[in-house]
């Protein structure tokens with residue numbers, strides 16, 4: 001366990017976060033209670049806004065991997081990319097998830113293992129909001145084009161669903177994705193999401209499992225100009 005003390009420039013308060021470093025079975029960092037109550041309120045405003053008919057997109061509609069998942073998502077960068085990214089501030093999520101790139105948090109992750117050390121050179125990232133409701137899952141896969149992954153999890157309490165764990169079949173390892181926790185790991189780690197099971201719940205009542213997936217790393221200048 002390591003305490004991370006830092007000044008949150010968005011909410012303008014000093015915060016202490018408790019990070020847990022793991023090197024086994026692969027390097028990763030977990031921070032519970034990741035966002036404070038003010039940040040959470042803003043994130044839920046946006047998650048609620050997206051949880052309406054016609055907004056969450058299937059994999060075939062946004063260019064995701066059709067055979068791997070039946071869950072829906074919204075690629076936020078595309079949505080707010082106009083005017084060279086000047087519209088990004090309209091998204092609470094894209095604004096608040098800059099927290100990952102504060103030196104205190106990125107350095108803590110970089111220290112977990114040498115293979116994480118270049119995370120501090122990050123100059124590129126990409127964010128998706130993903131929602132899993134009854135019967136939805138993600139097959140094990142490797143995000144091979146993504147140097148690092150950061151998944152933060154959200155669900156309404158009391159929790160109504162079962163399943164939804166992130167699992168790592170190669171390592172016989174899985175994690176229950178606690179509400180308001182984040183896991184940061186290298187992109188070469190194979191991972192999947194177990195099927196979410198939820199009874200007596202309408203898709204749009206928002207009682208499923210939300211994940212804000214953040215892919216990040218460093219890219220060359222020419223790569224930065226290419227679309228994803």
Ligand SMILES: [Fe+2]
Nearest residue numbers: 141142143191
């Ligand atoms: Fe993935």
